[in-house]
Amino acid sequence: MATTDCQSTSGLRLRPCKHQVAGHLFEEGKAGSLVDDRGHFYKPLQMGPRGDREREFYEHIMSAVRNEQDELMDTEASHSGNLSDDGSEASVSGRTSEDDEEHRQQHLPFSVRNAVLLRSIPRFYRTVELDGRKLLELEDVARRYRHPSIIDIKVGFRTWYPTADTRYIEKCKVKDHMTTQAALGFKICGMQVYRSCQRAYWRASKRWCKQLPQEAVNKALVRFANNEAGLRPEDVYGGERGAIAQLRQLEAWFQKQREMCFYSSSVLVIYEGDAETAEEANVTIRLVDFAHTFAAEGHKDSNFIAGTRALIKALTGVMKLDYHDCIL
Structure with a gap:
């Protein structure tokens, strides 16, 4: 290269x-x-x-x-x-x-x-x-956002790559099982939510994310999509321009491409923190972190595809939850 x-x-x-x-x-x-x-x-x-x-x-x-x-x-x-x-x-x-x-x-x-x-x-x-x-x-x-609300989600059921040495693979397996990575196919690495009423951010620390139990992930995803200005999960995750629709486009690309495999990469979901409607939220999906990206050599990136599907399923599910039952 x-x-x-x-x-x-x-x-x-x-x-x-x-x-x-x-x-x-x-x-x-x-x-x-x-x-x-x-x-x-x-x-x-x-x-x-x-x-x-x-x-x-x-x-x-x-x-x-x-x-x-x-x-x-x-x-x-x-x-x-x-x-x-x-x-x-x-x-x-x-x-x-x-x-x-x-x-x-x-x-x-x-x-x-x-x-x-x-x-x-x-x-x-x-x-x-x-x-x-x-x-x-x-x-x-x-x-381009005035008050960006951002969540960083590492995608895939495993973060290790097959050509890595045994010691590195075992280390990654332990970390993946200690977090939600291996069980859910993704983990929340960090997030900030703009609280419109307080005109300030709530930020999740690295420690908070590492210790987030599997049963609390849905609550975290609901909390991220509520900015106290009127937005709800269906406004951020649903609709033609929401996170799920964009993730499906990304999954469709992964289904076709055979050039690259992405291990330990993250998806960022970003929206306008003081928005009152889905249109104002201007939700966008970005793919980041490529320190463990390799040539696919004609193979499908099944790990990232499975993780993306799991994330889509989770986001689809949280749109049905009541926000008031999901306060962290």
Whole structure:
């Protein structure tokens, strides 16, 4: 994959990201994520292969999109002209309809077959260096919200990847079973909810999230979707523009793609904290954290698909719960 040279951050006015709910936080003397006045987010790269993988993931996406920008129209025209040929080959070779769909997907331009992914991940600008540390300069996904309510949910029934060493796998298995990851297929890593009546945020600590029992997860999901200004779970999770509809689009992309496997990645659900209606909430889903993303080598990412389905089922269920019975 292509490598982007690190650039200096001199001249930029950087400050701690106050809306970071999980991951790199300014806690216990640790260096956290930063933002600037342009709407850019600076995420510290982890040391070793984890940081390399996340950087390479973004650089691969950026390189693939750039390389096809000048050729996209010609590629689409060429592909559309060959659709009938693909169909005849399928009938002769005995390919199943699923095989034929995979074949068609593989020959679509990168930005077309991965359009859902490109909408879901933060935009990548470059890799920068600050005080000897490397950071990814990304889009600040909370920038366009006045009072962003955000929940970070790690997706999948397991966070370990098959090629990892035995010690790492066993460590992940223990953590997955100590949280709701292995049982539910997802876990809440952090969240903040804007309480409109108090004009302030309620934030869940890392410890609170780690100790959240399975039976309390639904209550947490209900609590996240209530901002004391009129919003309820059906406004945030339901509807044509809600979280569930967007998660289904993401799941549909995962069902087709065979290029990448995402372990220990998270879905962010973001909405306008002082909104009074579903339309004002402007709910959006973003996919983040790619330190454990690998080439799929033609295989379906069944772990992430199963986790996404489990999350959709949970969100569908909490829309039927009474908020007053779910106060944490």
